[in-house]
Each structure stands twice: as C-alpha cells, then as structure tokens.
Amino acid sequence: MADDKISENIEEYLEVLYRNGSNGEQVSTTMLSKELEIAPGSVTQMLKKLESLGYIVYTPYKGATLTTEGMKIAQKITRKHRILEKFLTDVLKIKPENVHDQACEMEHTLSDEAEMALCKMLNNPDLCPDDHIIPACNFDFKNCQECGSQHDFDQVIYRSFNLLSISELTSNTEGVISFIRGSPELLDDIADLNIKIGSHLSYEFNENRLSNYFLVTIDDRELNIPLEMANNIFIRV
Structure with missing residues (x-):
C-alpha cells in the first residue's frame, strides 16, 4: 500500500x-x-x-x-x-x-x-x-525482462534513486542510463543503437527540436532518439 x-x-x-x-x-x-x-x-x-x-x-x-x-x-x-x-x-x-x-x-x-x-x-x-x-517503477531492475523473471515479490529490492525518461526532460540535464523499459523487440532496437545501462547521457533543451525526436549525446555520440524510445529510456537523477 x-x-x-x-x-x-x-x-x-x-x-x-x-x-x-x-x-x-x-x-x-x-x-x-x-x-x-x-x-x-x-x-x-x-x-x-x-x-x-x-x-x-x-x-x-x-x-x-x-x-x-x-x-x-x-x-x-x-x-x-x-x-x-x-x-x-x-x-x-x-x-x-x-x-x-x-x-x-x-x-x-x-x-x-x-x-x-x-x-x-x-x-x-x-x-x-x-x-x-x-x-518508471521504483523496483531495482535494469529492464522489464528482469522484472518478468522475478516471481517472488518478497525478494524485490527498491531503488535508492529516482529516474526520468528522456521525453520528460524539459531543461539541460545529464545523467546515467539506469533503466530501459519495453518489449524484447524495443530493447533490441535500443541495443542496436549501442544504448545501454551505464551509458552517460546529456540533453540540451531546444524548443525547436524535431517533432517526436530528442537530440541527445550518449557516450560522446549525438543521436536523434524517436519518441517511442525516449519514453522508455530512463536516466538517474
């Protein structure tokens, strides 16, 4: 409760x-x-x-x-x-x-x-x-597949920090990617971009950004992240 x-x-x-x-x-x-x-x-x-x-x-x-x-x-x-x-x-x-x-x-x-x-x-x-x-949930998982394999709720551990998705960022922000949500297919698409847990992400707010895309820097690489991915990639804040 x-x-x-x-x-x-x-x-x-x-x-x-x-x-x-x-x-x-x-x-x-x-x-x-x-x-x-x-x-x-x-x-x-x-x-x-x-x-x-x-x-x-x-x-x-x-x-x-x-x-x-x-x-x-x-x-x-x-x-x-x-x-x-x-x-x-x-x-x-x-x-x-x-x-x-x-x-x-x-x-x-x-x-x-x-x-x-x-x-x-x-x-x-x-x-x-x-x-x-x-x-994101406040359970200590790196992705939804880890959560899906946990069948005993009494063994679940809570995170000690908060998360924000890329699409929630409304000002210049930096953080470490700490949770990725979604289906196996979405996780594969994110992995194909070499986006992973532990990557450093920085975001510079731009009111004129492309609709439904977020320009971010991940481990020194600039990427335009589509909204579906941005909704499900979370950084530690």
Whole structure:
C-alpha cells in the first residue's frame, strides 16, 4: 500500500507538483491552487508543511520544487494512478469521463505488489490513456525482462534513486542510463543503437527540436532518439 504515514492530501499535492515540475521546474502557488481547486492561502500553508517534511523547497511568492524524497513519493503515486487509468480503460472498459476519478480513488490503496502485477499484465505500458508518461517503477531492475523473471515479490529490492525518461526532460540535464523499459523487440532496437545501462547521457533543451525526436549525446555520440524510445529510456537523477 501507499505509505500510511503520508496522507492522501499530501500525495495529491506532490502528484500535481510532479505533473507540472518533474524536471525540477518551479510550480507556482497559483497553478497549484487552480489544479487542486483550493484557496491560495490554504495552498501556501500546505507548502510550508511540505517543506518542513522535506518533500519540497518552497520560495514565497514564487512556488515550489520537489526534493529527491518528494519526487520519489510523487513518482510512485503518479505511476499507480496512470497504470490504473490504463487498466480501467483497456481491461475494464470504463467510460473515459469516469476513468480519472476512479483512478484517484484507487491509487492510494494499491499495493506495490498489485502495481507490479498490473504492469506485467498490461505489458509494461509507457503511456496512460491521455498519452502522459507512466513513470518508471521504483523496483531495482535494469529492464522489464528482469522484472518478468522475478516471481517472488518478497525478494524485490527498491531503488535508492529516482529516474526520468528522456521525453520528460524539459531543461539541460545529464545523467546515467539506469533503466530501459519495453518489449524484447524495443530493447533490441535500443541495443542496436549501442544504448545501454551505464551509458552517460546529456540533453540540451531546444524548443525547436524535431517533432517526436530528442537530440541527445550518449557516450560522446549525438543521436536523434524517436519518441517511442525516449519514453522508455530512463536516466538517474
């Protein structure tokens, strides 16, 4: 289950902060107030509380950014929400207008074991029905095949660091490729480009980049990575 020491209210705040600032962007109080439909004064009080808990860095009149710990929690709850949306849409055929609210109700109580089982059943999806990235799991695997061969959840180890996919990068970023998601076919296509775990990746943000491609430097080689691959190659941050 989601950590019972963390209230659903806190998880909702962290989820919105992640959705709007996953790559370290500052999220304004105004934006939080609008998305959560909560008065700005109440949002400010919660941000102060979140900072005291070590989940964010808050700058008055400017906004907040997630800390490493805050991002860890935010990614986890966001991942569960989007996997549930995928399950509700593709398997249960829930009406699209009801999917988000259903997922919101379920995400806080979905166990990590059930999350893993859903991911395997759905063939390791990278996008939710609204085409938003499903964050990487926080289990210590290098790829989905390692996860698929692990049948005893009690033996699963958690990562000690956070990940971002190439397609989530919205500013100049460097990191080490630490997880590659997807089918055996996609993994083979990525390997054919000599992209592997442990490779160093750097990305320079460019608003005028080619649509559906990300220009990155991997181990001193410039590559244009197509969106499907970019969604599934994750760097340690």
